[in-house]
Amino acid sequence: MSMITDVHTHSSFSADGKTPLCDMVARAEALGVGYFGVSEHFDYDYLADGVLCEGKQVPMTDAAAYFAAARTLQRGHADKLRLLAGAEFGYTPNEKAHTMYEALIRTYAPDFVVNSVHTVDGADVWFGEYFTGKTKRQAYRGYLLRVLESLSAPYAYDIVGHIGYVARNAPYEDRLLRYEDEAALFDEILGGVIARQKILEVNSSGRGAGDFIPNPDLLARYFAMGGRLVSFASDAHDAARICDKRGDVVAALRAVGFTHICVPDCGKRHMVAL
Ligand SMILES: [Zn+2]
Numbered sequence: 001m002s003m004i005t006d007v008h009t010h011s012s013f014s015a016d017g018k019t020p021l022c023d024m025v026a027r028a029e030a031l032g033v034g035y036f037g038v039s040e041h042f043d044y045d046y047l048a049d050g051v052l053c054e055g056k057q058v059p060m061t062d063a064a065a066y067f068a069a070a071r072t073l074q075r076g077h078a079d080k081l082r083l084l085a086g087a088e089f090g091y092t093p094n095e096k097a098h099t100m101y102e103a104l105i106r107t108y109a110p111d112f113v114v115n116s117v118h119t120v121d122g123a124d125v126w127f128g129e130y131f132t133g134k135t136k137r138q139a140y141r142g143y144l145l146r147v148l149e150s151l152s153a154p155y156a157y158d159i160v161g162h163i164g165y166v167a168r169n170a171p172y173e174d175r176l177l178r179y180e181d182e183a184a185l186f187d188e189i190l191g192g193v194i195a196r197q198k199i200l201e202v203n204s205s206g207r208g209a210g211d212f213i214p215n216p217d218l219l220a221r222y223f224a225m226g227g228r229l230v231s232f233a234s235d236a237h238d239a240a241r242i243c244d245k246r247g248d249v250v251a252a253l254r255a256v257g258f259t260h261i262c263v264p265d266c267g268k269r270h271m272v273a274l
Pocket residue numbers: 088116118161162
């Protein structure tokens with residue numbers, strides 16, 4: 001199996017995905033990816049909390065169609081790459097959503113789950129309204145408290161998704177989310193990731209809020225605290241971004257001291273040398 005991994009991508013089964021799943025897999029194969037993880041959006045936080053996206057309901061991924069297609073492709077490409085049919089869950093404290101996520105896990109048994117915070121108190125932090133009337137400190141702290149809470153989600157998950165998502169589209173001149181800004185809170189979050197043996201995702205879709213998220217200072221702190229489980233994610237929503245900036249992320253991880261990437265696979269973990 002190739003040492004190249006990209007675990008957390010989206011195809012057009014997700015409302016904001018651009019490329020059909022079969023073309024995503026073909027591109028990953030052409031790039032020589034060994035473990036390719038697709039994680040379509042399951043935004044049950046939106047459903048449970050009635051969150052709208054620019055005034056409209058977000059279309060939900062068709063779970064039955066997605067998992068059927070992914071399983072067929074998984075078998076068809078088994079000699080070339082390990083296709084992981086996963087899911088990205090949008091965390092909310094709302095128990096209605098937890099019940100829906102647990103049902104999805106029972107029905108479709110995703111190969112891995114990324115647990116991500118996109119919404120805080122009914123607002124997606126991608127959109128401007130979340131920041132209205134908040135200082136950078138207030139807005140980022142509100143998001144980080146939700147990330148801390150998400151670690152205790154009652155459903156099974158493997159990866160803590162894109163810590164720093166709040167900074168991707170924030171309206172501040174200096175958008176960077178730094179360890180030193182919330183050191184005590186970050187220590188609680190990173191300690192929680194380590195204690196639960198979850199995988200900390202390094203996501204190369206930083207969108208200008210750093211080349212990747214979390215930033216190198218946070219990765220260094222995680223390593224110093226004993227954290228060794230990291231994954232690489234392009235978070236590609238089209239085939240052209242698969243493995244985007246992977247070389248930069250690998251170099252940064254090596255500089256901190258990491259030697260392996262961790263790939264979750266049906267409850268097991270593959271430690272792939274960097
Ligand atoms: Zn996400």
